[in-house]
Amino acid sequence: MASLTGWLRRIGAEIRAALYAGGNRRDRWQHPDRVIGALAVSPGDRVADLGSGSGYFTRRLARAVAPDGIVFAVDADTALLERLASLARDEGLDTVRVVPVARDGLELPEPVDLLFVSATYHHLPDQAAYFANAVAYLRPGGRVAILESRGEGLLRHFFGHATPPGRIRAEMGQAGYELIAEHDIVDGHWFGVFRPAAG
Ligand SMILES: C[S@@+](CC[C@H](N)C(=O)[O-])C[C@H]1O[C@@H](n2cnc3c(N)ncnc32)[C@H](O)[C@@H]1O
DSSP states (O other), X not given: OHHXXXXXXXXXXXXXXXXXXXXXXXXXXXXXHHHHHHTTOOTTOEEEEETOTTOTTXXXXXXXXXXXXXXXXXXXXXXXXXXXXXXXHHTTOTTEEEEEOOTTOOOOXXXXXXXXXXXXXXXXXXXXXXXXXXXXXXXXXXXXXXXXEOOOSHHHHHHOOOOOHHHHHHHHHHTTEEEXXXXXXXXXXXXXXXXXXXX
């Protein structure tokens, strides 16, 4: 029974990873190198990839912070994290650390320079409270980057895996952040960078 449960868990993680991965087809519309390039991540940086999923961005961020930085792959799905840890080991990415979290709040082993949130904002509970708590995990000069489907078009609206940009700006303002950059890189997506508001 235990082995059947383990097998089902692994299969489930494989299916979810495949859904979040996308491969070369996703690269064509997501432009991951341009997304990460816009954030000017440097070797030695501490980055948290919140809702790391299949590790689509985690593994690229891990290369950008090498050799002496760290990327925390943060997710509530422990089976996906186990899969990602194994993938990172196979690829020799020794800058990746997996961090399981509860769905209701962020906890990191140490503060980071960048909290990166791709296709995950809409999953988080009470985003204003969530990111108000997250300020404690930012180093001086730390930023939060949010890449999120805008929710345009009937189907996206219907399935709900999206957040209108105005709502993100308002909730992050309530959480105590100010917007410092917006990038138009991924079609149909809003990509904004915040820092804790002064004072
Ligand atoms: C759509 S996937 C995005 C994966 C990845 N960021 C990407 O762009 O490919 C959303 C991820 O967020 C995770 N997630 C959902 N709610 C969460 C929460 N409250 N805390 C942490 N992770 C969460 C899910 O387990 C899933 O791996």
